[in-house]
Amino acid sequence: MTDPCAWEDLRMSRRLKIFDTTLRDGEQTPGVNLNIQEKLEIAGQLVRMGVDVIEAGFAIASPGDFEAVKAVSENIKGAAIASLCRAVEKDIDRAWEAVCKAERPRIHTFIATSDIHLKYKLKMSEQEVLERAAAMVAYSKKYCEDVEFSAEDASRTRPDFLYKIIEEVIKAGATVVNIPDTVGYSTPAEFGALIRGIRNNVSNIDKVDISVHCHNDLGLAVANTLAAMENGAVQLECTVNGLGERAGNASMEEIIMGVNTRKDFYNITHKIDTTQIYRTSKLVSSLTGVAVQPNKAIVGVNAFAHESGIHQHGVLAEKTTYEIMTPESIGLAQNRMVLGKLSGRHAFEERLKEMGYCSLSTEEIQKAFEKFKSLADKKKVVLDRDIEALIEEKASKIPEVFELDSFQINSGNKVVSTAMVSLIKEGNKVSEAATGDGPVDAAFNAIERCAGISLELEDYGLKAVTEGKDALGEVTVRVSREGQIFVGKGVSTDVIEASVKAYINAINRAVSELGEEELKRPASGVSEVL
Known part of the structure; x- marks a missing residue:
């Protein structure tokens, strides 16, 4: 048993390690589907922010997930890159294949340890689970020096068994032991005591970092994470905006600002650049299509x-x-008028850098500048949030198979709404007209006719980016095809134009993921587009 006195002075300054799982657990948020370029964009921003570990995905889950983990591993420097895998040899093989070229690769393997999981899911005895866990950590170790082991559903696991399995995986070579509150069942006092019990009852616990991964089913994920940190956890697993399975994960921004704001209480350091929090939150919200609730701590409006x-x-x-x-x-930054229609490209580029957009290419800056000039002609006052919206509209780096040329709407309370839309595809203009239940529906129907593609509209959202009658409107649409969700965004001072742009963006995402030929086939139970 570890001497409790060895852990008494947890108030001495320690450095946290932030393990971000936005690209893995965050993507398990219902309706979220990130492509490889979007994952690379988020991963790059996480490195700029200063996270220690990026969990890039679950390599064996699908070919797409494997390619995404591989791309992040090969292209992102400055953080350890991990892939999740079950305690199964083929999973571990696939995980290593995906992360082997990372600057600092990590294999993250897990197996459930609670009685309910052993009985109903794994149908294994405690001894079998113990042996499997140790064997698979040892198997991972032949590939990778950095191996993390997670005891799934640890907060509902019998403590004596949890202590035993942790001790065995450490003997097998684990460098990090993760204690998840998988279903968000625990409370701060209880979870803190669990971490304290592990420290006091696992003889070799000083050889590893203790990590925690808390879910938010009872709204306690951040509180439980901070309680674990107080009791000796040094790696905190979290997601941007608290995204994740069911009610989500512990929110990175809340953890970090909690530690920062209460330095007097926690006396803990980290290497997160907090001035990147808002930028990161906006990027993740834009690419996932999941809006941040207005009263969200730290990053809500x-x-x-x-x-x-x-x-x-x-x-x-x-x-x-x-x-x-x-x-x-x-x-x-406090909102203010930063530029006008007479402002030049140099001033615009400098303002982008001040706002944290330091990684844009020359071509991306030029496109953003052209959009800014167009907006400045329509809007009296251009604010930082307007510029953010223009940049984020193009944050999703997908091929623009279809581009908007023009649209015309005829609508009123006593006429059938009609839309004429012209799209450009491979340099050729395609024009179609359609009717609908209102101007937006008519426009969407006309777009589908132009593209020859039929999608199911799952959700439509409109919000003003800033205040005033001339404010930019931001539209988010969710469309589906055979159960797969695609998110599109569009911004304009004209809400119909923003809607048209968003729907075209969603179609381009669907084409990028599934292919145009696949989308032109009639969906199950859906007639062909006429």
Whole structure:
């Protein structure tokens, strides 16, 4: 048994390791489907932010997942790259094949340990699970020095068995032992005590990093994670915006700003650049199509808003009366007019750099500048959030098989809505007209006729990017084909144009993923586009 005195001074300064699983567990959010380029974009931003480990996917899950993990491993430098795998040899082989070219590869293998999982899912005894876990960690070790072991459903596992399996996988060569609250069942006091019990009852625990992975089913993921950290966990697994299976995972931005804001209490350091938090949150929201709730801690639009007159007066007199952190600390600049229609490209490029867009190519900057000039002709005041929306509209680097040429709408409360849409494909213009239940529906029907593709509209969302009658409107659409979801986004001061752009973007994503020929075939139970 470990001497408890060896762990007494946890208040001494320690450095956290942040393990981001947005690309793996975050992508398990219902309706989220990221392509390889989007995963590379997010991974690059995570490195700029300073995360220690990126879990790039579950390599054996599908050929697409394997290629994504492989691409991240080969192209992203500055963080360890991990692939999740079951405690099965073929899974481990595939994981290593995907991460072997990473600058710092990691194999992350897991097996369930709770009674309920052993009885109903694995149909294995504790001894069989113990032997499998140790054997598969040893098998992973022949490939990779850095091996993480996760005891799935650890928070509902009998402590004595959990201690035993942790001790055996450490003997087998594990470098990180992860303790997941897989179904978000635990509470902060209970989960902190579990980590403390592991430290005090596993004789070789000092040879590994203790990691935790908490789900948010009871809204306690961040609280449980911080409680584990207080009790000795040094690697915290989390996702941007708290994305993930069911109710999601512990939110990275909440963990980091919790630690930052309460340095006096936690006395813990990390290497996250907090000024990249807002930028990262916006990028992930844009690429996944999952909007951040307005009252979301740290990155919600209301996080630094003050409605009450008493609060407003206090903040104007002294910000710390009602703000425990500054908007600037997460990279959120105060909105202001930054450029006008007479501004040049150099000034625009400098402003992009100030906003954190440092990795854009010359071509991307030029396209963004052209869109900015077009917007400046329509809008009196151009704000930072307008520029963000223009950049994020093109964040998804997918081939534009179909491009908008023009559209015309005829609509009213006493006429049938009609749309005429012209698309450009391979330099050729295709024009079609269609009717619909309102101008947006008519436009979508006309787009489908032009493309010769029929998709099912699952969701449509519209929000104003900024305030005022001339505000940019941002439209997000979710479409499906045979159960697979594709997200499209479009922005414009004209909400119909934003809708048209979003639907074309969704079609281009579907074509990129499934291929045009596949999409032109009638979907199950759907007649051909006329």
